[in-house]
Amino acid sequence: MIVVLFFVSLLTFLLFFLGGSNPAKAITGTHATPQVLARINEYYGFDKPLWTQYGLYLWHLVHGNTGTGYQTQQAVATAILQRFPATAMVALSGIFFELAIGIPVGMMADRPTGQFRHRGRLVEKAVCGPPTGQGGQVAFHSAAAIRSR
Amino acid sequence: MKTRRIVLVLVALAALAALALALTACGSSTSTSSSPSSSAPKSGGTLRVTFQGEPTGLDPAIAWETESWGIERLTYQTFLTYASKPGAAGSQLVPDLATEVPTAANGGISDGGKVFTFHLKPNIKFAPPINTVVTAADFKWSFERMMKQPLAPATFFYTGIVGAQAYMDGKAKSISGFKVVDPQTVQITLEKPDVPFLFAMTMPFTSVMSKAWCTEVGKQINRKPLGTGPYTITSWTPGQEITAVRNPNFSSQGVKGEQWVDKMEFTFSANPGMALLKLQRGEVDVLGDPIPPADYLRVKNSPQWGKYVVSAPQIQWTYLFMNVLEKPFDNVKVRQAINYAIDTAKIEKLLAGQGQQLNQIFPKGLPGYQAGKQYYTHDPAKAKQLLAEAGYPNGFKTTYYTNNVDPQPRLAQSIQNDLAAVGIQASIKVMDRSTYDSFAVLKKSHCSLGWSTWWQDFTDPSDWIGPLFTNPVDGGANYGFWENPQVTALYNASGSELDPAKRIQMFQQMEDIIMQEAPTVPLYQPIWNSMHSQDTGGFYIHPGYVFNFQHYWKTNGQ
Numbered sequence: 001m002i003v004v005l006f007f008v009s010l011l012t013f014l015l016f017f018l019g020g021s022n023p024a025k026a027i028t029g030t031h032a033t034p035q036v037l038a039r040i041n042e043y044y045g046f047d048k049p050l051w052t053q054y055g056l057y058l059w060h061l062v063h064g065n066t067g068t069g070y071q072t073q074q075a076v077a078t079a080i081l082q083r084f085p086a087t088a089m090v091a092l093s094g095i096f097f098e099l100a101i102g103i104p105v106g107m108m109a110d111r112p113t114g115q116f117r118h119r120g121r122l123v124e125k126a127v128c129g130p131p132t133g134q135g136g137q138v139a140f141h142s143a144a145a146i147r148s149r
Numbered sequence: 150m151k152t153r154r155i156v157l158v159l160v161a162l163a164a165l166a167a168l169a170l171a172l173t174a175c176g177s178s179t180s181t182s183s184s185p186s187s188s189a190p191k192s193g194g195t196l197r198v199t200f201q202g203e204p205t206g207l208d209p210a211i212a213w214e215t216e217s218w219g220i221e222r223l224t225y226q227t228f229l230t231y232a233s234k235p236g237a238a239g240s241q242l243v244p245d246l247a248t249e250v251p252t253a254a255n256g257g258i259s260d261g262g263k264v265f266t267f268h269l270k271p272n273i274k275f276a277p278p279i280n281t282v283v284t285a286a287d288f289k290w291s292f293e294r295m296m297k298q299p300l301a302p303a304t305f306f307y308t309g310i311v312g313a314q315a316y317m318d319g320k321a322k323s324i325s326g327f328k329v330v331d332p333q334t335v336q337i338t339l340e341k342p343d344v345p346f347l348f349a350m351t352m353p354f355t356s357v358m359s360k361a362w363c364t365e366v367g368k369q370i371n372r373k374p375l376g377t378g379p380y381t382i383t384s385w386t387p388g389q390e391i392t393a394v395r396n397p398n399f400s401s402q403g404v405k406g407e408q409w410v411d412k413m414e415f416t417f418s419a420n421p422g423m424a425l426l427k428l429q430r431g432e433v434d435v436l437g438d439p440i441p442p443a444d445y446l447r448v449k450n451s452p453q454w455g456k457y458v459v460s461a462p463q464i465q466w467t468y469l470f471m472n473v474l475e476k477p478f479d480n481v482k483v484r485q486a487i488n489y490a491i492d493t494a495k496i497e498k499l500l501a502g503q504g505q506q507l508n509q510i511f512p513k514g515l516p517g518y519q520a521g522k523q524y525y526t527h528d529p530a531k532a533k534q535l536l537a538e539a540g541y542p543n544g545f546k547t548t549y550y551t552n553n554v555d556p557q558p559r560l561a562q563s564i565q566n567d568l569a570a571v572g573i574q575a576s577i578k579v580m581d582r583s584t585y586d587s588f589a590v591l592k593k594s595h596c597s598l599g600w601s602t603w604w605q606d607f608t609d610p611s612d613w614i615g616p617l618f619t620n621p622v623d624g625g626a627n628y629g630f631w632e633n634p635q636v637t638a639l640y641n642a643s644g645s646e647l648d649p650a651k652r653i654q655m656f657q658q659m660e661d662i663i664m665q666e667a668p669t670v671p672l673y674q675p676i677w678n679s680m681h682s683q684d685t686g687g688f689y690i691h692p693g694y695v696f697n698f699q700h701y702w703k704t705n706g707q
Contacts, residue, residue: 022583022586022587025583025586025587026583027300027302028213028300028302029213029214029302030586030626031213031302031303031606031616031626032302032303032305033305033625034622034623034624034625035305036301036302036303036304036305037624039299040299040300040302043299043300068368075368079387082387083388
């Protein structure tokens with residue numbers, strides 16, 4: 001779990017900084033002089049080596065300091081909390097649809113007769129499979145089912 | 150059978166839920182528009198404006214975008230501003246919180262252009278809950294706050310003030326050149342004469358703020374602005390809306406015509422196509438973004454809606470740059486040839502109302518612009534002749550760099566064709582917007598041929614020549630890395646020329662030299678196409694600021 005979190009944080013961090021963008025320029029726009037950009041780079045530590053920046057980022061993160069947005073100047077923690085209701089709604093809707101489809105499919109799979117049971121199992125795996133890494137198995141079984149006709 | 154029915158019911162419920170969610174996401178209230186518009190201003194009502202983006206913040210020390218400035222200028226004021234009128238009249242410098250524009254004649258500019266004196270209008274009050282009267286000390290405090298703000302992007306306009314750099318470096322406790330002479334008078338002394346400093350004092354970076362309010366809200370000042378302007382910001386839901394209501398203390402300034410509507414509602418994250426539909430349904434009054442190019446001609450030519458379309462050329466230009474550090478663009482004849490090769494009339498046609506051709510450096514609306522002036526005609530034969538003289542009778546191969554934002558890819562093809570017609574084989578390299586912005590400015594990119602755009606910081610030709618055609622530094626705005634000692638000398642001398650007419654003549658001289666040396670090909674001047682609702686009165690697009698929301702009213706008082 002910790003390993004996954006570490007790689008997620010690393011990937012997010014790298015995507016931001018290696019995307020070819022210039023965060024200082026994103027803050028100021030294109031009219032700022034190189035001296036102004038240098039000052040902002042220094043302020044945020046953008047001029048430090050990437051590994052140093054990542055280390056500082058992790059250090060702040062584990063101490064609960066998510067900092068402030070570069071452009072919005074708003075506390076990141078506040079920004080996350082403000083968007084939380086919308087995120088919660090999307091997540092809950094996702095769970096709702098999974099249940100709405102999964103429960104009847106599960107019930108189909110539970111029937112003692114052959115065909116419905118097998119098909120129900122496949123759909124169950126299709127719905128629940130990918131999130132738990134079983135998508136590959138579904139593809140395999142579907143292919144097997146088609147071949148066996 | 151039973152199972153199947155349960156399945157059907159659940160799927161139906163799921164579909165209904167999806168529909169409900171979708172509707173809440175798109176839902177909005179409707180309102181009726183009423184009687185035909187009248188031309189006399191009317192008090193009352195709510196002005197509803199849509200923006201696709203959102204101000205990143207409303208701290209005047211930091212904010213520098215159209216959305217931010219349009220809303221910020223409802224709340225914050227500066228000593229000077231530009232006349233709130235469309236067209237050429239909008240390029241005139243006028244006082245805002247100052248009693249008059251400093252000139253040599255009224256003694257406001259003295260010591261050969263080094264000392265600027267501003268007299269503060271009496272009885273200017275901060276909005277509630279602060280309510281105190283503004284004094285010169287408030288200006289000094291606000292200015293020093295801005296110069297010390299690490300994220301302030303525009304300090305370079307003001308580092309010419311005596312003691313400013315020392316203050317920024319932490320070597321002084323205040324800016325010695327920014328003096329509070331008395332509670333109603335500010336005197337600013339520069340290291341050397343610099344007439345454009347006057348124009349830099351129109352920018353919202355120099356707004357007066359309340360120390361008491363900044364102390365109270367701390368970092369939230371970015372989200373909770375408070376100034377002396379006609380409106381106060383009462384709410385800001387990030388990503389969604391900002392609401393502004395009338396500032397009751399503004400009337401003490403005795404200014405008319407800046408507080409018609411009771412309330413303004415700015416909605417963000419609005420897709421411009423959807424915003425247009427909403428305006429036509431009567432739910433929106435002003436489009437904060439230009440009319441989508443795909444819809445523009447249809448709406449403009451519509452008998453019902455055409456009269457609500459308002460177009461204004463912006464004080465902005467889009468141009469080709471040639472990197473004089475890269476062969477063969479170090480050869481002046483090659484650069485002149487390319488000027489003859491490009492067909493700006495064709496580009497204007499391609500833009501279909503989004504821009505008008507420009508054949509000089511200064512766009513219409515900028516002092517220095519000369520109607521009908523064209524430095525280079527479209528003459529492919531002349532271009533080929535010059536290329537032959539330069540040693541390229543069969544042309545050469547090069548790369549044209551651009552970003553992927555419309556209309557640039559389409560214009561790139563037109564430019565490629567124009568160059569091919571004179572023997573120059575240009576391959577097109579497209580990048581995304583922010584990558585291109587970072588790429589083109591660096592010497593190590595060897596970006597030999599590309600385009601750029603520049604919009605005004607303030608309405609003066611020094612803002613064109615200085616950043617773009619002097620002092621080439623890595624990462625700066627002089628994309629061609631070009632300079633010329635004559636132009637630089639003229640530019641430096643213009644800083645102390647107090648006669649406005651002579652000053653403009655000097656800039657036209659600089660323009661002549663630049664266009665003779667041809668490190669650039671002017672292409673076009675963007676046009677802002679906006680639209681307002683049937684019930685909006687007084688609407689215009691300002692050549693520099695774009696929007697002056699405080700000047701618009703609702704003809705039905707709603």
